[in-house]
Amino acid sequence: MTELTAQQRVLIARHPQRPNLDDYINGLFTGFFQQRGDRLCGEDAAILGGVALYHGRPVTVIGTRKGRTLEENLERRFGMPNPEGYRKALRLMAQAEKFRRPVLTFIDTAGAYPGLEAEARGQGEAIARCLLELSRLTVPVIALVTGEANSGGALALAVANRVLMLENAVYAILSPEGFASILWKDAARHGEACELMKLTAPDLMRLGVIDEIVPEPDGGAHLARAIAIHQADLAISRHLGELTKLSGGTLAADRQRKFRAMGAAAPGEEGP
Amino acid sequence: MNNIFAKRRDRLLAMKAARDSYIPREQRVTCPACGGQFVRREVSQALWVCPGCGHHWPVGAYYRLSTLLDSGSFRELNGKLPPADPLQFPGYPAKLAEARRKTGLDEAAVTALGTIGGHRCVIGVLDGRFLMGSMSAAVGEKLTQAIETACRRRLPLILVSASGGARMQEGILSLMQMAKTAGALARLDRRGLLYISVLTHPTTGGVTASFASLGDIILAEPGALIGFAGPRVIQQTIGETLPEGFQRAEYQQEHGFVDAVVPRGQLRDTLALLLRLHEKGGRHD
Numbered sequence: 001m002t003e004l005t006a007q008q009r010v011l012i013a014r015h016p017q018r019p020n021l022d023d024y025i026n027g028l029f030t031g032f033f034q035q036r037g038d039r040l041c042g043e044d045a046a047i048l049g050g051v052a053l054y055h056g057r058p059v060t061v062i063g064t065r066k067g068r069t070l071e072e073n074l075e076r077r078f079g080m081p082n083p084e085g086y087r088k089a090l091r092l093m094a095q096a097e098k099f100r101r102p103v104l105t106f107i108d109t110a111g112a113y114p115g116l117e118a119e120a121r122g123q124g125e126a127i128a129r130c131l132l133e134l135s136r137l138t139v140p141v142i143a144l145v146t147g148e149a150n151s152g153g154a155l156a157l158a159v160a161n162r163v164l165m166l167e168n169a170v171y172a173i174l175s176p177e178g179f180a181s182i183l184w185k186d187a188a189r190h191g192e193a194c195e196l197m198k199l200t201a202p203d204l205m206r207l208g209v210i211d212e213i214v215p216e217p218d219g220g221a222h223l224a225r226a227i228a229i230h231q232a233d234l235a236i237s238r239h240l241g242e243l244t245k246l247s248g249g250t251l252a253a254d255r256q257r258k259f260r261a262m263g264a265a266a267p268g269e270e271g272p
Numbered sequence: 273m274n275n276i277f278a279k280r281r282d283r284l285l286a287m288k289a290a291r292d293s294y295i296p297r298e299q300r301v302t303c304p305a306c307g308g309q310f311v312r313r314e315v316s317q318a319l320w321v322c323p324g325c326g327h328h329w330p331v332g333a334y335y336r337l338s339t340l341l342d343s344g345s346f347r348e349l350n351g352k353l354p355p356a357d358p359l360q361f362p363g364y365p366a367k368l369a370e371a372r373r374k375t376g377l378d379e380a381a382v383t384a385l386g387t388i389g390g391h392r393c394v395i396g397v398l399d400g401r402f403l404m405g406s407m408s409a410a411v412g413e414k415l416t417q418a419i420e421t422a423c424r425r426r427l428p429l430i431l432v433s434a435s436g437g438a439r440m441q442e443g444i445l446s447l448m449q450m451a452k453t454a455g456a457l458a459r460l461d462r463r464g465l466l467y468i469s470v471l472t473h474p475t476t477g478g479v480t481a482s483f484a485s486l487g488d489i490i491l492a493e494p495g496a497l498i499g500f501a502g503p504r505v506i507q508q509t510i511g512e513t514l515p516e517g518f519q520r521a522e523y524q525q526e527h528g529f530v531d532a533v534v535p536r537g538q539l540r541d542t543l544a545l546l547l548r549l550h551e552k553g554g555r556h557d
Contacts, residue, residue, distance in 0.1 A: 112481075114501030114509050119519060122529050124480030124500035131454035132486055136462070151438075152450055152481040152500070159451045173438050173447045173478075178505075183440050197443050198359050207358070209444055256455040260416065262448040263409025265352035 004168065006194040006203075010176060012168040013148045017222040019229055021048055021063040021106050024146065027229035028236070029054055029061065035092060037084075041121070044085030045076045046113070049092045054104065055237060060096035062089045062157060063106030066147070080113035083126035086156055090126075093133050102140040102240060105157040110175055112153030127156040134159035135256055138248030142239055144214070144232060145169045150178075161255050162239040163209070165201045166228065167216040171209070172199035209262065212239070278344030285338050285346045291376050292332035293401060295320060303327050319536045328493050328536055330473060332375070333382035333399035336432060340395070340540050341386035349383040349394075351417040353410040357441070364441040367403065375401045379410040380435070383418035385427075389544025391551065394422040397432040398479070404436035407478055411439070412449025415483065419456040428466035428547055433484040437477015450482035457486050466550040468543065471498050471521065471530065485529070489546055491539070492521035492530045 004012070012018070025032050029052035037043045049062040066079035073079075096103045112123050134141060134157075143160035149171040158171075165171060173179070176190040179197060198204070201213045214228075214235045221228035243251065299312050305327035315322065319339050320329035331339075337346060357364050372378060380402035384395055396418045398405040415431065422429040438446040460467055469487030473496035480500050484490075492498060499519040507514055517523050524530045534542050 112500065114505045116506055116510055116512075116514065116518070119499050119501060119506065120527055122485075122527065125485040125529055127481040127500065128450075128454060128483070128485035131451050131482055132458050132461075135451065135455040136458040151447070152478050155447055155450055156481075159455070171444065173440065173443050179440060196359070196361060199444070204444060207444065209448060256458065259448060259451040259455050262452055263354050263358065263412055263442075263445045264416075265354045265413060 006170070006197070006200050007176075007191050009168045009200050010148070010170050010194055012220040012222070013170045015220060015222045016068065018147055019221055019225040020068065020108065021065045021146075023225055024063070024106055024144075024229060024232065025052065025061065027226065028233055029059075032061065035088070038087035039091060040084070040087055042082075042084040044082045044088060046079055046081040046109075047085030047089055049088060051101070054240075058099070058101050060092050060101045060103045061106070062092055062103065064109035064154075064157070066108055077113050079109045080111060081109065081153060082113050082115070082118045083121045083123050086112075086123075086126035086130050089157060090129055090133055093130075093137060096139055097137055100139055102142070102244070103134075103137065103160075104236065104240075105141070105143045105160065107143060107145045107149045107154050107157050108147030108169075109150065109154050110148060111151040111178075112156070127152045130156035131159055135259070136252050137255075138252050140240060140243035140246070140251055141255065142236055142243070144236065145171050145210070146232075148175070150174050159255065159259060161243055161251060161258070162211045164212045164214055164232070164235050164239070165204065165210045166214045166221060166232070167201055168220050169201060170199040171201075171204055172197050281346050282344045285334060285341070288334035288376070289332070289338040292335040293375065294330050294332055295335065321536050326494060326535070328473065328495055330400050330434065332401055333377065333397040336397050337382065337384060337386070337395065339536070340388055340543065341384070342388060342390065345385075345387040347385045349385060349414075349418060349421060351383075351414060353379065354413050356408070356410065358409060358445050359441070359443050361441040361443075367441070371402045375399065377402050379408060379414060380405045381411045381414045383414050383421075385421070388430075388540060388547060391428070391544060391547035393428045393430055393547060394418050394425070395430045395432070398434045400434040400436075400474070403439065405434045405479075406436050406439040407446055407449050408439040408442050409445045409449060412446075412452050415453050416456045419453070419460055422465060423456075423460055423463055426463065426465065426552075428468070428550060429460060430468045430470065430543060431483060431487075432470040432472060433475040433479050434472045435475060435477070435479040435484075437479055447478065450478050453483040454486065457483060466547070468546055470539070470543075471524075472496050474498070476500065476502055490530050491532055491534045491542065492524060493539075494521055494533055494535055496521040498524045498530070
């Protein structure tokens with residue numbers, strides 16, 4: 001297959017028939033029990049979470065959830081979480097810690113929802129708290145970027161020991177449209193932004209931001225969902241097997257070291 | 273001997289603070305909020321808070337430090353920084369060079385050791401003049417090193433934010449600084465050390481969604497815009513005009529995200545009190 005451009009990958013990553021969180025849950029787990037609500041004020045359908053069996057062992061599953069129909073997408077704000085979603089995720093992380101379950105996260109979101117209510121209830125604080133709590137969990141954390149993953153709204157679920165990414169998924173500071181609009185005041189230049197942002201899996205692998213690329217069927221995961229999910233299964237189970245051998249303290253230290261090294265001064269290098 | 277060094281450090285900070293390009297040079301100053309006209313000395317004595325309406329002018333990092341730290345206590349932390357322009361973004365090196373020339377800063381953050389009311393602390397200040405105080409890998413690295421210095425020396429930490437959020441030209445590596453600083457704060461938290469976050473105008477985006485929201489104590493300057501999404505983006509999303517005072521410091525206090533809105537003239541005393549209240553030896557252990 002010829003190498004796709006970054007812009008083509010963005011289109012594939014957003015394809016409406018691409019496997020979504022429900023497909024991964026059906027394909028990878030048995031006995032999924034959905035947990036709802038943040039125990040503070042609400043439930044957010046844009047983040048789905050719960051407990052399930054993965055190859056016979058209990059895990060905590062948390063993911064952003066896009067819908068396929070318009071109705072589903074309206075209810076889930078196209079997979080853009082509110083603070084209640086992140087606070088539900090925090091509650092589930094704390095339970096994973098208590099019951100010593102690994103945390104598996106699935107990320108496909110245009111970002112946290114930029115709404116008035118979301119701001120009133122502390123979107124920034126909710127995301128910040130996720131970053132802090134994820135960084136210090138003493139159970140294995142594996143994140144899989146399945147579609148598009150933008151901004152702090154995606155990172156909130158991606159502070160993991162291993163960050164895996166589907167071949168045609170994209171992961172960036174924000175959407176190429178938002179990027180072009182902030183930098184050049186012209187959202188129409190998003191194509192140009194795609195190529196400059198280094199948002200594809202191979203780019204991010206080179207930058208050391210992700211740990212493994214999960215191969216997709218030719219043309220993209222939407223053409224053969226079962227194959228894509230099987231590939232994800234192979235990668236997740238291999239990494240989980242490695243991580244479950246480590247102690248809790250090592251897992252937290254390993255995760256913090258990994259992110260500590262991003263954009264750090266190289267040894268012996270002088271600053272400006 | 274110590275005294276000579278203290279005086280020299282004091283002069284250095286005063287000199288750097290005086291370069292603050294935010295601060296109007298004219299002898300007569302007009303407040304951008306109320307339009308009132310004042311004599312420069314009157315406004316500068318009020319730490320650049322409008323004597324008429326209380327508007328807080330933005331101020332640069334060294335100026336801010338000169339208003340908070342005890343005289344002679346400023347010692348800048350100059351750590352090693354990562355290479356600039358990690359994504360080889362077109363035009364970015366020139367932008368950085370221009371920001372450096374204009375501000376006299378190497379990056380959008382200054383970190384230091386110092387004392388406030390006699391209490392030792394590590395302090396980091398973002399400077400909105402430098403590419404809107406945006407978080408580059410270098411800013412994330414400076415702040416992380418400051419947090420680690422606080423951990424090593426078992427000192428309280430104060431971070432004063434003023435930032436538009438992520439540094440677009442550093443893309444995903446800018447985003448990763450959110451996780452890096454939050455992880456460092458987890459280590460500070462584990463050691464039982466105090467972290468005070470001070471939010472000044474504006475504190476938005478990835479800075480709000482990481483270290484700025486994680487303080488044990490969170491203070492804000494009056495009128496400061498504080499939020500994750502910017503008002504323009506929210507307005508586009510919901511298609512309505514935003515209510516008066518939305519996302520301002522007072523609004524955030526009302527919604528439970530800020531302990532206290534503190535006018536600039538009281539910030540130093542408030543910080544000194546908080547440091548005193550958390551002092552080692554004063555604890556019940």
